[in-house]
Amino acid sequence: MTDQHKEDREKNTGWLRAGVLGANDGLLSTAGLLSGVIAGQASHDQILLAGIAALLSGALSMAAGEYVSVSSQRDSQKAQLHQEAQEIRKNPELEQLELCRIYMDRGLDEVLARQVSAQLMRHDALAAHAREELGLTEVAKARPLQAATASAISFSCGALPPLLIGAFVPHSLALATLFIVTLILLTALGAISAKIGGSNCIKGALRVLFWGAVALGFTAIIGHILGQAIH
Numbered sequence: 321m322t323d324q325h326k327e328d329r330e331k332n333t334g335w336l337r338a339g340v341l342g343a344n345d346g347l348l349s350t351a352g353l354l355s356g357v358i359a360g361q362a363s364h365d366q367i368l369l370a371g372i373a374a375l376l377s378g379a380l381s382m383a384a385g386e387y388v389s390v391s392s393q394r395d396s397q398k399a400q401l402h403q404e405a406q407e408i409r410k411n412p413e414l415e416q417l418e419l420c421r422i423y424m425d426r427g428l429d430e431v432l433a434r435q436v437s438a439q440l441m442r443h444d445a446l447a448a449h450a451r452e453e454l455g456l457t458e459v460a461k462a463r464p465l466q467a468a469t470a471s472a473i474s475f476s477c478g479a480l481p482p483l484l485i486g487a488f489v490p491h492s493l494a495l496a497t498l499f500i501v502t503l504i505l506l507t508a509l510g511a512i513s514a515k516i517g518g519s520n521c522i523k524g525a526l527r528v529l530f531w532g533a534v535a536l537g538f539t540a541i542i543g544h545i546l547g548q549a550i551h
Contacts, residue, residue, distance in 0.1 A: 337516045338467075339474040342382060344509045346478025348532055350374045351502040354486050356539040358495045360547025367494070371483035378479060379472040387468035394464060401450055408445050415449060416441045422452050481505060499536055506532040 350371060357370045408415045419437035424430060440448035481501055489497045507525045514524025 337513065339470060340509055340513045340516065342471050342474030343478035344506065344513070344528070345382070346375070346378060346475035347481065347502060347505055347509070348478075348535060349378055350479035351482040351498055352535050352539045354482050355495060355498055355536045356543030356546075358486070358491070358498065359540040359543035360550070362547070364491060367486040367491075368483075371479075371486045375476055375479040375483055379475045382475045383468040383472035386471040387464045390464040390467040401446065404449050405446050408449065412441065412445065415445065419448060419452060478505075478509075495540065499533075502536060503529055503532055 353374045354367060354371055357367050362370070416437050419440065420430070420433045423433035423436055428436065437448075482498060485494060485498050485501060507529045510528030511521040511525040513528075514521045517524075
């Protein structure tokens with residue numbers, strides 16, 4: 321596998337895992353909210369309104385938070401690159417020596433390490449130091465707008481099933497349907513997330529299933545108690 325293919329694979333895997341986690345957040349947070357509202361004997365219109373509000377507020381909140389976070393990361397990367405560029409201009413010999421030592425630490429002999437570092441310094445010194453010294457690659461490059469958009473979309477996809485259940489399933493069946501569908505989807509997302517991360521799928525699925533059931537059950541009980549108190 322070429323380096324380009326490896327970078328593409330790492331990049332796609334990162335986006336896929338982030339998407340799965342975003343969908344998991346959207347699913348569980350929206351289902352949890354609606355389980356409390358349904359258990360509290362809210363009307364159909366109130367359930368639908370709560371679901372829409374949960375989807376929109378959650379998606380926008382995720383997008384805003386991700387944009388701010390990744391923008392800060394991008395600013396930090398730019399500052400690191402700017403400082404590294406200044407150091408290369410001021411003392412290129414020292415920077416080449418740093419690059420040489422990095423390759424020697426990775427197993428190259430001194431002669432070969434000097435040759436490699438010299439060639440890389442002549443080709444693109446900043447790119448070489450960004451990759452080898454700072455760990456900044458194209459895969460790790462911060463993209464705030466893409467990250468915000470992906471977070472909003474993945475959260476919305478996860479929040480959509482609970483919203484549809486609240487909108488179209490009869491009130492008498494809504495809570496049970498919400499629990500069953502949400503737990504099935506959480507189990508699937510947990511397995512997918514574990515698969516992407518290279519861990520045990522069954523363990524990952526059961527972990528998400530357990531805590532999802534706890535969250536749904538807790539919010540349903542609280543919603544029922546508050547609903548009884550209000551009515």
